[in-house]
Amino acid sequence: MRTARYALVLGGLTAFGPLSIDMYLPALPAMARDLHAGDATLQLTLAAFVLGVGAGQLVLGPLSDAFGRRKPLLAGVALFVVGSLLCVVSPSVELLIAARVLQAFGASAGMVIARAAVRDLFSGIAMARFFSMLMLVTGLAPILAPVLGGQLLSLTSWRGIFGALAAFGALLLIVAAFALPETLPAHRRRPARPASVLRGYLSLLRDRVFVGYALGLGLSFAAMFTYISASSFVLQGAYGLSPQQYSLVFGGGAVGLVLASQVNGRLVGRFRQHTLLVTGLLAGTVGALAMVVASLSGLGLGGVLPPLFVAVAGAGFVMPNATSLALADHPELAGSASALLGVLQFTVGGLTSPLAGLAGGDSALPMALLMAALAGLGLLSVGTLARRRGSDQLAEVGVA
Structure with a gap:
């Protein structure tokens, strides 16, 4: 029960990012009209959030190594609530962009500290199983968020969406304050001096095993991001699906991702985590390549959807194992390591997914090619840089 409670709380904290990015996407046209802003200017609200999340993780990760997890976490979630409320009352797009930066900085606390807390609480096989469990909560967030935002938009304005995010943050702030204990004891904390923080980041970047797993995770995530950003245009534009049919296909991919992560949780302990990770990257690569063949052969929607399902489901093996293995050897730098992963x-x-849209939505080929290249590069990174592994064979360890 305690593990399930941790999964719900930490899963909710990691959902800040995808919810804040995807929930308001259906409202962008209405926001442009209300704020008298062009589409390109309004897109800066998304870019500001992504940059704020990146900067926030780099700062708050090391701070959590120095001051423990609870104080930076609760302060960050409170900042997320304040930033969301400022979004609600922003009278201009310029102030909205500034509010989004505050919101993003706060959201980054939940994302980076949640991963570090998992490393504090678990190790070895237990950590990989917990990350698989966490995907029950986090795997659906980026997929359900646009649907939830669209439903809210039928009941309220775009400001109501940011109000809902503020309410969600306030609820999690209360729950985390009472249900999430401090996971980093004082004797394991590190000083927060800039020189010490920089040395920590450099030591992680010099560890080729960490870099290999981090690249494998990042490139697999980029392939998934490509699918999320391009599939709507491809499946509706090239194959004529209605929005309702597309949502069903998209939901089927989400179910495959979550089911794969739960199968991974069952297999951890019977097979090496490195092997399961490589299996997931292979599934992503082979599935995307099969999509390329189906597109070039003109097999239609029936030829594209099965390999697409395989490619998406493969991430259910990649994300929990790559995260667990990347954090395994650095318990003393869990916050900084989590920040670099994020x-x-x-x-x-963010940099690669727009490439799939350069050729338009007339074919699945550009999306499939980019997904295959990213998953293949992830497989290459893990195979060449992360060949040494001992900690993934540890016996299961329970909650600390």
């Missing part, structure tokens, strides 16, 4: 995911995903 920044890499958002940076690689």
Whole structure:
């Protein structure tokens, strides 16, 4: 029961990012009219959030290594609530952008500290199983958020969406304050001096095993981000699906991702985590390549959807194992390591996913090619940089 409670609380904290990015997307046209802003200017609200999340993780990760997890976490969630409320009352797009930066900085606390807290509480096989359990909560967030935002938009204005985010943050602030204990004891904390923080980041970047797993995770996340950002245009534009049919297909992919993560949780302990991670990356690569073949062969929607399902489900093996293995050897730098993992995911995903849209939505080929390249590069990174592994064979350890 305690593990399930941790999964719900930490899963909710990691959902701040996808909810804040995706929930208001259906409201962008209405926001442009209300704020008298162009589409390009309004897109800066998304860019500001992504940059704020990256900067916040780099700052709050090391701070949580120095002051424990609870204080930076609760302060960050409170800042998220304040930033969301400022979004509600913003009279101009310029003030909305500034409020989004505050909101993002606060959201980054939940994302980066949740991963670090998992490393504090678990190790070895138990950590990988917990990350698989966490995906029950976090795996659906980026997929359900636009649907939830659209439903809220039928009941309220775009300001109501940010009000709902503020309410969600306030609820999690209360729950975390009472249900989440301090997970980092005082004797394991590190000083927060800039020189010490920089040395910590450099030591992580010099560890080729950490870099290999971090790149594998980031590139797999980028392939998933490509799917999320491009699939609507491809499946509706190239294959003529209605919005309702597209939502069903998209939901089917979400179910596959979550089911794969739960199968992974069952298999951890019977197979090496490194092997399960490589299996997931192979599934992503082979599935995307099969999509390329189906697109070039003109097999239609029936030929594209099965390999697309495989490619998406493969991430259910990649994300829990890559995260667990990347954090395994650095318990003393869990906050900083979690920050680098988060920044890499958002940076690689944000930079690469728009490439799939350059060729338009007339074919699944550009999306499939980019997904195959990203998953293949992730497989190469893990295979060449993360060849040494001992900690993934640890016996299961319970809650600390």
